[in-house]
Amino acid sequence: MTAILSLTGVVAGYGAGDILKGVDLTIEKGTITCLIGPNGAGKSTVLKTVSGLLHPREGTVVFDGDEISRLSPKARVQRGIVHVPQERSLFPGMTVTDNLLLGGYLIRDAAVVRSRLEQAWEAFPICRSRAGERAGSLSGGEQKQVELARTLILDPTLILLDEPSIGLDPRSRGIVFESIRTLSASGRTVLLVEQNARSGLAASDFGAVLESGRVRLEATGASLLDDPEVARLYLGAGASAAPSATPPLLAHDDEGMRR
Amino acid sequence: MHALVQGVILGVLTGGVYALMASGQTLIFGIMKVVNLAQGAMVIMGAYLAYQLFVSFGLDPFLAIPITTVVMFGLGVAVQLLFLRPLRRDDKSELSLLVTFAVALLLEGIMSVTWSTTYRSINTSYANSSWTVLGYQITAVRVWAFALSLLALGLLFLLLNRTRFGRAVRATVQNPESARLLGIESDRVAALGFGLGAATAAAAGSVYGLLYPFYSGSHYDLISRLLSIVVLGGLGSVGGAVVAGVIVATSSAVVAATVSPAWSEMTFFAVLILVLLVRPQGLFGTVGRGAI
Numbered sequence: 030m031t032a033i034l035s036l037t038g039v040v041a042g043y044g045a046g047d048i049l050k051g052v053d054l055t056i057e058k059g060t061i062t063c064l065i066g067p068n069g070a071g072k073s074t075v076l077k078t079v080s081g082l083l084h085p086r087e088g089t090v091v092f093d094g095d096e097i098s099r100l101s102p103k104a105r106v107q108r109g110i111v112h113v114p115q116e117r118s119l120f121p122g123m124t125v126t127d128n129l130l131l132g133g134y135l136i137r138d139a140a141v142v143r144s145r146l147e148q149a150w151e152a153f154p155i156c157r158s159r160a161g162e163r164a165g166s167l168s169g170g171e172q173k174q175v176e177l178a179r180t181l182i183l184d185p186t187l188i189l190l191d192e193p194s195i196g197l198d199p200r201s202r203g204i205v206f207e208s209i210r211t212l213s214a215s216g217r218t219v220l221l222v223e224q225n226a227r228s229g230l231a232a233s234d235f236g237a238v239l240e241s242g243r244v245r246l247e248a249t250g251a252s253l254l255d256d257p258e259v260a261r262l263y264l265g266a267g268a269s270a271a272p273s274a275t276p277p278l279l280a281h282d283d284e285g286m287r288r
Numbered sequence: 289m290h291a292l293v294q295g296v297i298l299g300v301l302t303g304g305v306y307a308l309m310a311s312g313q314t315l316i317f318g319i320m321k322v323v324n325l326a327q328g329a330m331v332i333m334g335a336y337l338a339y340q341l342f343v344s345f346g347l348d349p350f351l352a353i354p355i356t357t358v359v360m361f362g363l364g365v366a367v368q369l370l371f372l373r374p375l376r377r378d379d380k381s382e383l384s385l386l387v388t389f390a391v392a393l394l395l396e397g398i399m400s401v402t403w404s405t406t407y408r409s410i411n412t413s414y415a416n417s418s419w420t421v422l423g424y425q426i427t428a429v430r431v432w433a434f435a436l437s438l439l440a441l442g443l444l445f446l447l448l449n450r451t452r453f454g455r456a457v458r459a460t461v462q463n464p465e466s467a468r469l470l471g472i473e474s475d476r477v478a479a480l481g482f483g484l485g486a487a488t489a490a491a492a493g494s495v496y497g498l499l500y501p502f503y504s505g506s507h508y509d510l511i512s513r514l515l516s517i518v519v520l521g522g523l524g525s526v527g528g529a530v531v532a533g534v535i536v537a538t539s540s541a542v543v544a545a546t547v548s549p550a551w552s553e554m555t556f557f558a559v560l561i562l563v564l565l566v567r568p569q570g571l572f573g574t575v576g577r578g579a580i
């Protein structure tokens with residue numbers, strides 16, 4: 030497999046504090062990778078560092094062979110990186126179609142945008158049936174589908190999804206994870222942050238455990254799901270299901286682990 | 289009854305002009321979350337430019353608008369780049385209130401030095417013409433001013449709703465981080481948006497100069513009214529500014545015509561307080577994100 034994204038020794042944060050304290054992470058092309066870990070571990074910060082909302086203080090971010098650490102969000106979008114943040118990212122006062130069209134803001138060829146809009150409508154029929162409605166009037170699950178559809182307008186190589194299932198009912202969660210698998214099946218790479226770690230890992234090819242600003246473990250999604258220590262700390266299994274404030278360092282190296 | 293209707297006619301016509309002045313200010317707030325205290329000074333600067341073009345070249349203030357808007361657009365972009373962008377970069381946007389007040393004082397100083405502090409007015413050939421319709425007097429200059437304001441607001445609406453730049457502005461107002469993630473450069477939108485706000489001030493300034501005598505310090509009166517309109521309409525809402533402009537100007541004119549001109553000025557703020565008691569976010573404002 031070919032690595033599409035590599036973070037090496039990335040240190041990043043807000044203000045004077047560092048959230049990421051030396052993140053090393055490699056994402057393979059065409060896969061779904063889920064980042065899990067306790068609150069405050071830096072999962073969303075990893076995504077912001079990849080999309081350019083944050084620039085690393087140290088370390089490098091390499092995408093498709095090029096270092097992109099200092100590039101603007103716009104330059105990264107042009108290279109095919111799309112980030113769907115945790116907070117609702119639609120423009121609530123605009124129609125669903127206007128929101129989708131903004132996904133193609135950087136594409137000058139109207140015919141290309143139109144053709145991708147058709148593809149997005151096909152993949153997410155709700156975007157066609159609610160085309161003229163204000164995005165802010167849609168339910169949480171519907172809005173998430175519009176957000177995912179919007180990523181298709183750019184035909185991205187790498188899609189960063191921050192907590193796509195947060196606040197959704199079980200049915201909407203199912204639709205969203207199915208949509209993520211559809212996005213991946215078309216050859217795109219997905220890096221996913223998911224508080225609902227069990228669902229996230231189940232939908233992913235690979236997983237990584239982030240703890241205190243460092244990647245402690247990388248493995249296949251299935252291996253992490255089967256790992257009793259990971260299950261105890263992050264998947265809500267057993268009596269001590271809830272992760273403690275400072276979970277112990279995961280230091281074992283089961284079969285299937287990449288490090 | 290006659291005085292009431294006459295007041296409504298006068299108020300609606302004047303309200304259109306206020307709406308144009310305030311639309312630029314609310315646009316700037318929507319994009320940058322900056323309360324631009326220099327908006328009034330920019331309107332007066334626009335009035336002076338129109339005055340100078342009229343005096344020097346005999347150019348009608350309405351015809352001068354394409355020139356004054358371009359000049360003021362450039363000034364607005366320069367102000368954003370020189371004074372406001374550094375604050376955004378250093379995460380000190382809360383100082384923007386002081387900075388825009390300093391810009392207002394700077395503009396006032398430039399205007400005082402260039403045109404002195406005596407009152408000026410633009411006296412065109414049609415300044416005193418009026419029509420009588422069903423017994424009500426309607427001055428020509430106010431009708432033209434209202435029509436021009438509607439035209440300018442219409443163009444602003446088309447710009448915001450039918451162009452790529454307009455979509456970028458609206459997106460930045462409603463969700464700035466998400467806009468950046470789609471490749472919209474918020475710094476560029478902020479600079480052009482501030483320029484656009486200054487351009488609307490220039491258009492409104494030409495009209496203001498036709499309606500009222502003005503001097504370099506006239507912006508103090510103006511800014512308090514503009515802030516009332518912007519807050520009443522809902523911070524960041526251009527549509528709200530238009531509606532609020534018409535409401536407060538009409539209320540003010542009706543009070544002047546039916547009660548006393550002495551109470552007219554206070555009407556601006558009385559309407560504002562009454563509405564905010566019921567709707568703290570203003571008529572068309574949103575509690576959280578911006579609206580445009």
